[in-house]
Amino acid sequence: AQKVTQAQTEISVVEKEDVTLDCVYETRDTTYYLFWYKQPPSGELVFLIRRNSFDEQNEISGRYSWNFQKSTSSFNFTITASQVVDSAVYFCALRGYGGSQGNLIFGKGTKLSVKP
Amino acid sequence: EAGVTQFPSHSVIEKGQTVTLRCDPISGHDNLYWYRRVMGKEIKFLLHFVKESKQDESGMPNNRFLAERTGGTYSTLKVQPAELEDSGVYFCASSQVGGAIIGELFFGEGSRLTVL
Numbered sequence: 001a002q003k004v005t006q007a008q009t010e011i012s013v014v015e016k017e018d019v020t021l022d023c024v025y026e027t028r029d030t031t032y033y034l035f036w037y038k039q040p041p042s043g044e045l046v047f048l049i050r051r052n053s054f055d056e057q058n059e060i061s062g063r064y065s066w067n068f069q070k071s072t073s074s075f076n077f078t079i080t081a082s083q084v085v086d087s088a089v090y091f092c093a094l095r096g097y098g099g100s101q102g103n104l105i106f107g108k109g110t111k112l113s114v115k116p
Numbered sequence: 117e118a119g120v121t122q123f124p125s126h127s128v129i130e131k132g133q134t135v136t137l138r139c140d141p142i143s144g145h146d147n148l149y150w151y152r153r154v155m156g157k158e159i160k161f162l163l164h165f166v167k168e169s170k171q172d173e174s175g176m177p178n179n180r181f182l183a184e185r186t187g188g189t190y191s192t193l194k195v196q197p198a199e200l201e202d203s204g205v206y207f208c209a210s211s212q213v214g215g216a217i218i219g220e221l222f223f224g225e226g227s228r229l230t231v232l
Binding site: 004037042043044047091103104106 | 147149160174211220223224225
């Protein structure tokens, strides 16, 4: 079975703090894809990143960085110098090799509150 | 360019009634997906259209749910008769052919359904 666990339900930080959102996944597929989505207060989910299982390179995009470690089945997301606009619910998701194109397995999400 | 739009944003109905949710994907996107998030649970895949054809409907919970995409443009999701456990937020997403493969789905803001 495939599963995504986001153990942190809610996180609250003060602006400019660094924050890491944890994501642990389970799959028996050797080829799979991992994603992060952001859900701002407006409600829509916004695509942030996609990683395939053969690419363990960490990625940095501005203040955002992602740490993919197959050994621990984790795909953690770090926001550096957080800002109020980062306040949102963040979802980690998994798609196995055999999954249809849009059949993503989501975690329950982590609600991040960044206070000024 | 308009994003994915969903209507209504919120619907409150009584158990046993019928509700129809509508999704207008981004123009030119052949792939259209429905997801649902029940309170406190993960976002779950319901089904996937490619143009007017159902590519994958493995996530549809039961035969009280009927999804259509006539003409390959907008889609409707009908729940008839609605039950209490159908309450939640129904998300629609769309993608271009290539977008679906890399998981870049464009989501709408969701339709919140409350069944009393």
